[in-house]
Amino acid sequence: MRVEIKPFSGLNLQELYAVLRLRSEIFVVEQQCIYLDMDGKDTQALHVLGWKGSELxxxxxxxxxxxxFKEASIGRVAVPSQFRGNGYGAQLMEFTIQAIEKEIGDCPIAxxxxxxxxxxxEELGFKPEGELYKEDGIPHIRMVLTAQ
Structure with a gap:
């Protein structure tokens, strides 16, 4: 897997389309959750894209x-169903954690x-904080990776 990180302004149209399609495929269709994925925050975010050939x-x-959040944060973590079980999710998260340390500094990540x-x-080092809560009808838990 080839991984890259880009600001919103650095995404080309094909990359942006692939990202929005993937997020819609997983978070709206697969999880049967009707919500507005394009929440207006993408322009503030750094986007981490993992590629296998030309496929996201x-x-x-x-x-x-x-x-x-008050801490640095990672969200919208997505691996398409056809790529699951190959360790891509862990690779993506490990790359992202290292990128945060390099770009932002040694800080907690929520x-x-x-x-x-x-x-x-938890296998990546995140610890749960607090109780389960519903976000868009799906049970979630706040987790934090403490600075090393």
């Missing part, structure tokens, strides 16, 4: 501290994790 096989977005993925994020 992983994606997430990153926010600096204070732009979404996520709003879907509850069924709690173990996946």
């Amino acid at each position: 096989c992983g994606y997430c977005r990153v926010f600096r501290p204070g732009d979404y 996520i709003s994790a879907q509850a069924y993925l709690q173990r996946f994020y």
Whole structure:
């Protein structure tokens, strides 16, 4: 997997289309959740794209501290169904964590994790904080990776 990180203004039209299609495919269609994915925050985010050849096989977005949570944060983590089970999600997250350390500095990283993925994020070092809550009708848990 080839991974790159870009600001919103650095995405070309084909990349932006691939990102929005993937997010819609997973978070709206697959999870049967009707919500507005384009929340107006993409222009503030750094976008992490994982490629297998010309296919987008992983994606997430990153926010600096204070732009979404008080900590740096990662969200919209997505791997298409045909690429799952190959370790791309973990590779994408490891790259993203390292990119945050390089671009932003050694700081805590917060996520709003879907509850069924709690173990996946724990294996990456994230710790749950607080109770489960519903976000767009889906159980989530706040998790934080403390600065090393």
